[in-house]
Amino acid sequence: MLRIYDTLEGRKKEFVPVREGKVGMYFCGMTVQSEPHVGHMRVAVVSDLFKRYLRYKGYDVTLVINFTDIDDKIIEKAGEEGVDYLEIAQRNIDKFMEFLHFLGAEEADHYPRATEFVGEIIKLVERLVERGYAYESGGDVYFEVKKWKNYGKLSKRNLEDLLAGASQRVALDDKKRNPEDFAVWKAAKEGEPAWESPWGMGRPGWHIECSAMSTKYLGEHFDIHGGGTELIFPHHENEMAQSEAATGKPYVNHWVHHGLVNLVGEKMSKSTGHFKTMEEIAAKFPPDVVRFYLLSTHYRTQIEFSDERLEEAASSIERFENLFRTLDRVVGPEGQGDEGAEPSAAMEEERAKFIEAMDDDLNTAQAMGHLFEAVRVLNQEIESGASAEVLRADRRTLRGLLDILGLLKDLETAGEDAPEEVEKLVAARTDARAARDWARADELRAEIEAAGYTVEDTPDGPVVRKAR
RNA sequence: GGCGGCGUAGCCAAGUGGCUAAGGCAGAGGACUGCAAAUCCUCGAUCACCGGUUCGAAUCCGGUCGCCGCCUCCA
Numbered sequence: 001m002l003r004i005y006d007t008l009e010g011r012k013k014e015f016v017p018v019r020e021g022k023v024g025m026y027f028c029g030m031t032v033q034s035e036p037h038v039g040h041m042r043v044a045v046v047s048d049l050f051k052r053y054l055r056y057k058g059y060d061v062t063l064v065i066n067f068t069d070i071d072d073k074i075i076e077k078a079g080e081e082g083v084d085y086l087e088i089a090q091r092n093i094d095k096f097m098e099f100l101h102f103l104g105a106e107e108a109d110h111y112p113r114a115t116e117f118v119g120e121i122i123k124l125v126e127r128l129v130e131r132g133y134a135y136e137s138g139g140d141v142y143f144e145v146k147k148w149k150n151y152g153k154l155s156k157r158n159l160e161d162l163l164a165g166a167s168q169r170v171a172l173d174d175k176k177r178n179p180e181d182f183a184v185w186k187a188a189k190e191g192e193p194a195w196e197s198p199w200g201m202g203r204p205g206w207h208i209e210c211s212a213m214s215t216k217y218l219g220e221h222f223d224i225h226g227g228g229t230e231l232i233f234p235h236h237e238n239e240m241a242q243s244e245a246a247t248g249k250p251y252v253n254h255w256v257h258h259g260l261v262n263l264v265g266e267k268m269s270k271s272t273g274h275f276k277t278m279e280e281i282a283a284k285f286p287p288d289v290v291r292f293y294l295l296s297t298h299y300r301t302q303i304e305f306s307d308e309r310l311e312e313a314a315s316s317i318e319r320f321e322n323l324f325r326t327l328d329r330v331v332g333p334e335g336q337g338d339e340g341a342e343p344s345a346a347m348e349e350e351r352a353k354f355i356e357a358m359d360d361d362l363n364t365a366q367a368m369g370h371l372f373e374a375v376r377v378l379n380q381e382i383e384s385g386a387s388a389e390v391l392r393a394d395r396r397t398l399r400g401l402l403d404i405l406g407l408l409k410d411l412e413t414a415g416e417d418a419p420e421e422v423e424k425l426v427a428a429r430t431d432a433r434a435a436r437d438w439a440r441a442d443e444l445r446a447e448i449e450a451a452g453y454t455v456e457d458t459p460d461g462p463v464v465r466k467a468r
Numbered sequence: 469g470g471c472g473g474c475g476u477a478g479c480c481a482a483g484u485g486g487c488u489a490a491g492g493c494a495g496a497g498g499a500c501u502g503c504a505a506a507u508c509c510u511c512g513a514u515c516a517c518c519g520g521u522u523c524g525a526a527u528c529c530g531g532u533c534g535c536c537g538c539c540u541c542c543a
Contacts, residue, residue, distance in 0.1 A: 030543065039543040046543090073541055157471050157539075206541085228543035232472090235542090259473095260537070296492075297481065302474085302536070312480065312493045319492085322506055353490095357482085366482050369491030376508085383500095383508055438502050445504080456505045463506095 002057055002359045004224070005300065007232060007255035008154050008240075012361050017223055018253060022060045024218035025050060026252075028210065028227035028235070029065040029111070032092040033074040036099060036278045038305050039228065039261045044096075045294045046258045047226060048105035048406060053358055056404050063108040064217045067093055070114050071206055075192055085193060086115070099278040102287050104406050110217050114209035118195045121204045121212045124246055125185050125197075133245040137175045139187025139200045145180040148241045154255060155233035182238055184208045207238040211246070220247040226256040229302075259302035276305065288408055289314045295364040295405055316372075320408055323375050327395050329460055331388040334395060341393035344381065350374040354401050364405065374398045418464045422453050426464050429455065 003012040027047040069089035078085035128134035183205035188194030194201040243251040293313035357366035429444035454467045
């Protein structure tokens, strides 16, 4: 039984799809006023993880990741740079997509942008006004928070707390009836991007686009809505209020919030400039290392991103690389002839535990522990001379589990050919060893290593590969 | 100030009432090896602190200390 945590209820709940056999998921991608950073890598990986696992569980999954390409910040930025706001949006969306691919995440099914849904947004705002939850004021339209009795349920705060906390910060806007009300539609100022609406020229407020776009693709009530924890308030709280007020139905079954990524103890933030871009990370570490690191902690836990952590992940991955390389040597490459045989009992046990861990709110940290155990199982089998049939079956099983996590697809096991001069050194070393001239052999190995390669002696002869 | 979360071995990180507290990185010893590498075997935790509930607590309750997040644009 698959259980997934829900922020709204504050507990893990059994996953029961709204529509049998199907899963609708919506993840808040990014507001595209600036470059994607490490935090966005986590959304990319977490949304992909959910997609892959739910599909593994047999569901037909639809994943929507949105881009909010119109808001105060991007207009501001466009002004600063003197370019069209859509140009900035496109540039950052392109980067996001580039690194999504870098991380080995599958494409989502839809990537809606707020500006493409203004018509839907206007309809939704009209509906809110008709139902008495929103009011027009000077060209703006506000959601009247106190009309919605469930307001605060998601972020677990009440109106009084909110007002107490915000009283010093939120300037009283005389267009609003109440300080806690939020804009669903904003009148455009001179020169700002604007759309025609029943309330004059204007543009969508911040939260409304997600309500409109999620409903468009997934219906008024869908399964999973995700994003970072910092979006719980106000973004998701407001989004939920709008959607439920408009439809009178529950909006989503599982609110999934992943922990934030910190850099040396401090949260990354666009406003303080304290963040690492995806580009900086990608330049330094291979995709699998980043993905492995991101998955080695449970998705709801906040994590710290640092070079040391990534180096550790890289070391961990070597265990898999070494195993697959050895298996290639011992039983040949993956693929042909791997079907048929049943995995060993030890491997089957690890597989079952892996799935059990994943069924418990996608606990990748625990699941990966079993992956390492599976590696040990295979290594033990190799040591004890298990049959090629069993080794192949077990390798295939392990590969299947890695695929669920989208990990290590392109493991380098063959160890591409070393340059000719290195090959010559290796050959010379083999001769020296045959002649039991150990001093010469060691000397040659030193030369090979100086050239950036390592040589390992195996029962099947020396294996050369690039040193890490 | 209000709300939420966290504190598990040198580091990272699972486990939330009961078998010997997963796993990884780093480290030590052993096996294998001409030497290595890889691999296998072995080795490390009074679960922040104090008190309580319980036959039994890392796990539940109360308190203390420390860290983080949200309350304001942000994955």
